[in-house]
Amino acid sequence: MGVGVSRLEVIEGPSGRRRRTKAERARIAAESMMPGVTVADVARKHGTTRWQIYDWRKQIRKGNLVVPESVASLPVFAELMVDDSSAEAPAAVAGSVLEIAVGDVVIRAGAGVDEGQLTRAIRAARAAAS
Template identity: 30%
Template sequence: MDSDIQTYVSSHSDDPGYAGRIDIVTGPTGRRRWPEHVKAAMVLETFRDGVTVADVARRHGVSAPQLHAWRRAAREGLLPMPEDDALGLVPIVVSGGAVPGDRPETSLQLEIVGVRILVPTGFDAAHLGRVVAALRETSS
């Protein structure tokens, strides 16, 4: 991205007629405006395995705090995000009929990599996240 590089040139002279310092600035100056689809693409990159926010920010010439702000906006629904498998979301199917063998207190049933998980009402969401992550890890 050569257009993102700022160059500063100064000229000083003791010759007669010297009017003062001359600075030439090339490249973008001031605030840049990023289209929402570009912001969303950068945010999606940060969710991929083995990628850090700092690496993505450096690659695109954005500050890491700015990219963190866009991630927060995406989590809060303020930045429209395209559907992507990188987020690791699990599709949920709601059915009206009871599944044989289900206990009445089961509120959610997940099927991940061929394993059926019956999630009871009031189950700790953080623990469920660890279970799902462990299942995905073993399937890789």
């Protein structure tokens, strides 16, 4: 005596799995990288998991996802550390060099550096460090 299926129900509607565009994934990942924001909060806000966001962030670092210009152009602040060990005379300030450390990367810039060029260098260093 064979046992068969006497009734089969087909449930229609969303499966719970969302399909996001590359732009959406990049925007959500970029949002999670903003100062003072936690990945867990962003994941809850957008109905995804922390691990998914970490994966999208990794894809941004590899260049598989591109952060929208509207997000990339937002100012991001870095910690400022002053080294008091070498007291310089005020006359030396005019020819001073600005040093910015981002992770293991140190960016040195003279007083007349172009702001756009410095911004691009900092963004590149941040992308490599994260």
